[in-house]
Amino acid sequence: MNYFELFGITPDYSLDLASISQTYRELQMQFHPDKFATASESDKLAAMQKASQINDAFQTLKSPLRRAEYLLSLAGVDLQHEQQTLRDPAFLMQQMEWREQLEEIAQSADPDSEIAAFEKLLKTHQETLQQQLISELAAHSYNDAALLVRKLKFMFKLQQELELLEESLLE
Template sequence: MNYFELFGFTEDFEIDKARLAALYRQLQSRFHPDKFAAAPANERLIAVQRAAEINDGYQTLSSPLRRAEYLLSLRGIDLKSEQQTLRDPAFLMQQMEWREKLAEIAHHKDPEQSITDFETLLSDEFLTMQQQFVAFFSQQQYSEAADMLRKLKFIDKLQQELEQLADKLFEI
């Protein structure tokens, strides 16, 4: 099942999220297993499977990283279970700098401002790299798009770690 076809979208990174949400609700309503409670066992099973596909499709397409990964998988590039590391020395150096910055936040005289500044920096980097992913993907440069997705995944993980640090520091 192609999730883009399921929701009536072309295989592109940019999608209308409001339309996706509306189509999700429509499909869920139509194929919800409760509507098939009195149906024969095979129809109930099909409804459960269809509802699971709809949920998986929605979760995949609504997340930029999962959507990018899925697009690449449709082009034969599977990043989900890969063990390959990124071979970009400049980005590896950037990773180390960001990790040092993250480690220093707790000791900064104004950790709240430091967190805000770092969040802004990471968000800006994420948006720039996302645009680069879209450009590579649209130009069918899938290897470069895959490398950009690897970088996006790193930034996403770092953003999550920053959020956890903020929660810890301010016990939210």
């Protein structure tokens, strides 16, 4: 059973996260190992496996990046273990510029405002890529969607690096 079936929803990138959270709680209550404390060992094991599957499904579905990778895997495109590099020269140049910008923030006289501006810039680009991803997935253009997921991976990683920089500057 795939994660979308487990949660009783149609496979789609755009999801109602509140609804998924509610279904997650219901499924967890139904299959929580404590409810099987007096059951046979095989039933306990089955409940534990089901609870684990529910947790994995929820973590995947609530994360935009993991959800996109999962949708692509359902379509036969597995990005989890690939080593393919991004071959988009314009995006590669943009990556270099963003990396330079990130380095300059640490040396800035006013890092707080630069962090906020850079964060806003990254969010805008992430939202644009996610909208394009929605279109490509809807059109079943899985290779184009995979390219967008690779770009989003970079964007989310850069966002994390920005957060780490912000934390280090606060110390």
